[in-house]
Amino acid sequence: MYNIYYFPTSYGWYFTFVQGFVYITLIYIQGFTTKQMMNPWKIYVKLSAVLMGSQGLTKGSLAFLNYPAQIMFKSTKVLPVMVMGAFIPGLRRKYPLHEYISAVLLVLGLILFTLADAHTxxxxxxxxxxxxxxxxxMDAFLGNLQEAIFTMNPETTQMEMLFCSTVVGLPFLVPPMIVTGELFKAWISCYEHPYVYGVLIFEAMATYVGQVSVLSLIAIFGAATTAMITTARKAVTLLLSYLIFTKPLTEQHGIGLLLIAMGIVLKMVPEPKIPSWNAVQNAVVKQSKSTFNIEKNHIGSDETLDNDEKRSLI
Structure with missing residues (x-):
């Protein structure tokens, strides 16, 4: 969009603001109301600030980064999500070593594949x-905060999460738009190019479906697994483009695909269940009691035999 309409600067905050109203409209059409809320509004304040900040900065960065550079950064999302999960109250999630290795392989593979595809x-x-x-x-905080809300209150729906975080988050976008002057500049530029609003509405409708799907994955599988799924989805999309349009695959493409496959397979490896120290202690105690009972029964049987022998002698 920046290249087509030659916008002189970033309008990420304004674009996010417009698309937020599209989200609210779509949620309203689907019949969600505030009466269906399961959580108080205050829970969504921190989440909304992080959500709007993430979307605004991501859209705004497109004015300063080309496609390969942005993909390189966005592909690493799964790593900060996994690290940040250990510091979120109500979650405190830790991952085994093989999942970190899996994430690194997936990220490196996607970066190699993307750079091999880039013409610049x-x-x-x-x-x-x-x-x-x-x-x-902010993405690292976002996914983990969403997972924490779903974990603490399993009755929370995806519609509530998206609606409340959008409604509460829209006011957070106003101060940066006013301070930077983006609100008036973007309004004038979009007034001169009204087709921009059509593009924004279409993009918002598409990303709305994606947001609901991602929230569903977070509720079921967690933030880190969802980040890995979205990263792998990018690789599948790129691979399908080569298969459909019969583009030539280079050696770098092959290495990237191999790393991605290794990361996915490693993620599917079940975590070895190492017994805790309490479980080991309980097992030892049970074994000791069992051995003691066997010995006691054995001694009792010996005494019975001795008594029988004495009676026979008498």
Whole structure:
């Protein structure tokens, strides 16, 4: 969009603001009302601030980063999500070593595959790097906060999560738009190019389906697994484009696919169940009691035999 309409600067906050109203409209059409809420509004304040910040910075970074550079950064999302899970209250999730290795292999494979497909080298603008890095940090908090809400209250629905976080989050977008002057600049630019709103509405409708799907995955499998699924989805999309349009696959593509496959297979390996120290102690105690009972019964049987022998002698 930035390349087509030659926008002079980033309008990420404004675009996110417009698409937020599209989300609310779609949720309202599906029949969700505030009477169906299972959580108080205050729970969604922190989540909403992180959500809007992530979306605004991601869209805004497109004005300063080209496609390969942004993919390189966004592909690493699963790693901060896994690390941040250990610090979220109500979650405190820790992952086994093989899942971290799986995530690293998946990230490296997707980066190699993407760079092999890119016709231009990554273009790193310092402002763009700062914006996309901030978006990654907020994404790490976002997925884990959503998982924590689903975990603490399993009756929370995906519609409630998306509706409340959007409604509460929209006011957070107003201050940065006013301070940077983006609100008035974006309004004038979009007024001169009204087709932009059509693109934003279409994109919002598509991302709405994606948001609901991602929230469903988080509720069922957790934030880290969802991040790995979305990362693998990017690889599948790129691979299908090669199969459908018969593009040539290079050696770098093959290495990337191999790393992705290794990461997915490693993720599917079941975690070995190592017994806890309490379980070991209980097993030892049970074994000791069992041995003691056997010996006691054996001694009792010996005494019975001795008594029988004495009676026979008498």
């Amino acid at each position: 080298s990554p273009n790193f603008s310092m402002l763009g790097v700062i914006m996309i890095s901030g978006a990654l940090i």
